[in-house]
Amino acid sequence: MMKIGMIGLGNMGMPMAKNLLESGFTVYGNDRSELAETVFQQAGGIIGLSAIQMAGRCAIILTSLPSTAAVESVYLGEAGLIHQSDENILLIDTSTVSPEVNRRISEEAQVKGVAYLAAPVSGGVIGAENRTLTFMVGGRAVDYERSLPIISVLGENLFHVNERIDSGTIAKLINNLLIGFYTAGVSEALALANENNMDMNKLFDMLNVSYGQSRIYERNFKSFIENEEYEPGFALKLLRKDMGFALQLAESNQLHLPISQALFAVYEEAEHAGLAEEDMSALYKRIGHQKIAFTIGGLK
Numbered sequence: 001m002m003k004i005g006m007i008g009l010g011n012m013g014m015p016m017a018k019n020l021l022e023s024g025f026t027v028y029g030n031d032r033s034e035l036a037e038t039v040f041q042q043a044g045g046i047i048g049l050s051a052i053q054m055a056g057r058c059a060i061i062l063t064s065l066p067s068t069a070a071v072e073s074v075y076l077g078e079a080g081l082i083h084q085s086d087e088n089i090l091l092i093d094t095s096t097v098s099p100e101v102n103r104r105i106s107e108e109a110q111v112k113g114v115a116y117l118a119a120p121v122s123g124g125v126i127g128a129e130n131r132t133l134t135f136m137v138g139g140r141a142v143d144y145e146r147s148l149p150i151i152s153v154l155g156e157n158l159f160h161v162n163e164r165i166d167s168g169t170i171a172k173l174i175n176n177l178l179i180g181f182y183t184a185g186v187s188e189a190l191a192l193a194n195e196n197n198m199d200m201n202k203l204f205d206m207l208n209v210s211y212g213q214s215r216i217y218e219r220n221f222k223s224f225i226e227n228e229e230y231e232p233g234f235a236l237k238l239l240r241k242d243m244g245f246a247l248q249l250a251e252s253n254q255l256h257l258p259i260s261q262a263l264f265a266v267y268e269e270a271e272h273a274g275l276a277e278e279d280m281s282a283l284y285k286r287i288g289h290q291k292i293a294f295t296i297g298g299l300k
Helices: 013-022 034-042 051-055 068-075 099-112 124-130 141-154 167-195 200-207 215-225 236-252 258-275 280-288
Strands: 003-007 026-030 060-063 090-093 115-118 133-138 155-162
Touching: 003 013, 003 051, 013 026, 013 034, 013 060, 013 124, 013 141, 026 034, 026 051, 051 060, 060 068, 060 141, 068 090, 068 099, 090 099, 090 141, 099 115, 099 167, 099 236, 115 133, 115 141, 115 167, 124 133, 133 141, 133 167, 141 155, 155 167, 167 200, 167 215, 167 236, 167 258, 167 280, 200 215, 215 280, 236 258, 236 280, 258 280
Parallel strands: 003 026, 003 060, 060 090, 090 115, 133 155
Antiparallel strands: none
């Protein structure tokens, strides 16, 4: 079996790396957290190699990183993967960054003759653990075909969007913009229900067979709000980040999205109020704590 590298052993990278191990691949793991590397080693992975050393041993390296700065650090510059890899390697970034970052990495990869795919994923931690992720891949078709033995182990919904390197990222940002809308809608609707002493479980049963049903409603309510536990499956700060990237994309296309801009401000305010590290469903708590004073003449 080929040797695979995984850089980033966080909430998404760790279960993906473990699934590759369980499928018989030799997997090298790298993370800034010593604890994460130790956990991965205990699962059977190989640690102790730098990203540059991994580039010399692996046929394919996947990255799952939390920020634009981390992606740029790993890929770009003289010590980055692009400059330290040879023409035989395939680099696959599953992180969600801006399309502009995808393009910059791709341009450097083309100069060096290195194969690179921008392949953000959707499905959350549960999808990563259960191998049910959706991959939205942008890049050359020949590189996508080469990635299939690996990503087919990790996901069940695999899409090659097209050969434009940022096409998968654009699809992912549109997806997460919708998630932002759905999460806010669920939060406001359930806050209204709670103020009117509705049985939240009975309401879910009714709406789940009505047009108010959505996968985000089911996820946010059943996994988080119902139990009043907000350990992040997808942190609110990450959703806010992706919505910001979507708005940047709209601006680059000279497209005004007034509702999205207003909604982005809601997530910014929730993040500043201390919910950044909690699951995105924690927006419900913030909305539920806000009260507006009404008078007969209107708002005051």
